Amino acid sequence: MSTDISFATRAHEENWLPILELAVEEVFEIMLGCRVKPASSEHLVNGEFTAMVGLAGALCGVLTIRCDAKTARHVAKSMLGDTADSEQQVADALGEVCNMVAGNFKNKLAGTDERCLLSVPTVISGGEYSFRSMAEGDSLDTVLLFEGAPVAVRLQLQD
Amino acid sequence: MDKVRALIIDDSSVMRKIVERSLRQAGIELEKVVEASNGVEALAALQSNVVDLILCDINMPVMDGLEFVRQVATVQSAKGVPIVMITTEGSESHVVAALSAGARGYIRKPFTPDQVKEHVLSLLGKKP
Numbered sequence: 211m212s213t214d215i216s217f218a219t220r221a222h223e224e225n226w227l228p229i230l231e232l233a234v235e236e237v238f239e240i241m242l243g244c245r246v247k248p249a250s251s252e253h254l255v256n257g258e259f260t261a262m263v264g265l266a267g268a269l270c271g272v273l274t275i276r277c278d279a280k281t282a283r284h285v286a287k288s289m290l291g292d293t294a295d296s297e298q299q300v301a302d303a304l305g306e307v308c309n310m311v312a313g314n315f316k317n318k319l320a321g322t323d324e325r326c327l328l329s330v331p332t333v334i335s336g337g338e339y340s341f342r343s344m345a346e347g348d349s350l351d352t353v354l355l356f357e358g359a360p361v362a363v364r365l366q367l368q369d
Numbered sequence: 370m371d372k373v374r375a376l377i378i379d380d381s382s383v384m385r386k387i388v389e390r391s392l393r394q395a396g397i398e399l400e401k402v403v404e405a406s407n408g409v410e411a412l413a414a415l416q417s418n419v420v421d422l423i424l425c426d427i428n429m430p431v432m433d434g435l436e437f438v439r440q441v442a443t444v445q446s447a448k449g450v451p452i453v454m455i456t457t458e459g460s461e462s463h464v465v466a467a468l469s470a471g472a473r474g475y476i477r478k479p480f481t482p483d484q485v486k487e488h489v490l491s492l493l494g495k496k497p
Contacts, residue, residue, distance in 0.1 A: 240479040241387070290386055299383060306381045309428075310478045313457025317477070328457060330380060330430055 221367060226319070227350050233315035234354055234363055237307060242288035246354040246361065255353060255362040258282070259301065260334040260341075261308035265316065268325035270368040271347065273312045275304060279335075281359040297335065305331030311363070343368060372400035373493060374419065378411045378437065379426040379455070384478075388424050388455060388485070395486035397493070408432030408440065415444050422493060423447070425472075427456040427463060435463075438470040451492040455480065 220226070231248050238246045257276035265271050277285070279300075286303035293299075309331045316326045347367040353360050375392060377385045385404050392399060403418045405411035407429045423441070427434035434454060441447050453474035454467045464475050474488040 237479045240481055286383070289383055293386075302381050302383045306384050309381075310457055313459060313478060317459040328428055330428055 221348065221350055221365075224319075226365075227352060229318050230311075230315050230350055230363065230365055231352050231354065233311050233318060234352075234361075237310045237314055238354075238356060241307070241310065242285065244288055244356060246356045249353045249355040249360060255360045257337045257362065258335065259304050261301075261304040262332045262334070263305075263308045263312040264329035265312060265326055266329070267327050269316060269319070272343070272366045272368075273308060273315070274341070274362075274364045274366070275308045275311065276362040276364070277304070277356075277359065281356060281361060284357060284359070301333040301335060305333045308333075315365070341366075372398045373421045374401040374403070375399055376403045376405065376411060376414060376418070376420040376423045378405045378408065378424065378429070378434065380406045380429040381426075382406070384426070384455075391480070391482040391485040392424075392489065394482040395489060397489065408434065408437030411437055412440060412444065415441065415447050419446050420450060422489065423450055423452040424455050424489075425452055427454060427458045427467070435466055435470055438467060438472050442471055453488055453492065455485075 235246055238244050255276055256278040258279040259282040260274055260276045262272055262274050282300050282304050285307060286300040289303050290299065312328050343366050347369050349367060350365040352363050354363065377388050379385045389402050403414050403420060405414050409432045425434045425437060438452055451473040452471060453476060454472045455476045455478060457478045459477040467475055473492055476484055476488055
């Protein structure tokens with residue numbers, strides 16, 4: 211596979227969006243015991259919690275998962291049970307979901323897994339911020355419904 | 370087999386709890402669970418704890434899982450203790466690196482309790 215075409219081109223030609231959505235669906239089903247399905251992008255996501263994982267190497271970019279505080283707490287409770295109550299545990303849970311989605315996604319891309327490394331997750335709490343990448347690139351965006359609440363997933367690609 | 374003393378190494382406290390729960394769901398009776406959030410903490414924990422099983426993430430700050438596996442080989446009390454990697458890093462090169470360093474098993478996240486059961490029971494000499 212040629213390496214001199216942009217990630218944006220590959221993402222389009224190889225139709226990465228359904229692969230990203232499948233990666234999210236598998237993580238939620240296996241680790242949280244809940245099915246999520248792609249929703250209309252018209253769903254507004256209040257991003258009170260944002261988990262981020264960087265990808266470097268054969269695939270460069272940042273994967274983010276964004277949801278409101280209530281949904282983030284629900285994610286943590288689905289993973290840990292009712293013992294998940296502190297904000298630290300909620301952030302930890304969302305960060306780990308993001309980490310697994312990033313890993314699961316890259317594992318599904320032929321020829322990428324071997325040469326792509328993940329950062330440890332970072333979680334931002336609070337919604338009063340804007341995200342701007344300094345690198346040129348495109349993004350894959352999807353919104354999935356988790357127990358009726360929207361969860362926004364974005365893969366910001368950097369060429 | 371007697372109750373098991375396990376060392377679980379992951380920078381996510383949530384994931385440490387999930388791994389512990391998966392071990393219990395696999396039917397493994399745990400006498401003690403020691404937790405560490407990176408390789409350095411784990412090596413320190415092994416100075417004062419004897420364990421029968423180590424489950425270790427790869428991507429961690431301070432000291433990652435592969436380096437931990439290399440260094441734990443010099444820890445007398447941990448000789449022969451089976452190490453299972455549990456990680457999002459699913460590439461063939463990571464698997465080979467982990468097994469070459471001394472790990473005995475490799476589980477990719479996301480994982481089911483059945484996968485933990487399958488990998489761990491045989492290492493502990495228990496029938497699934």
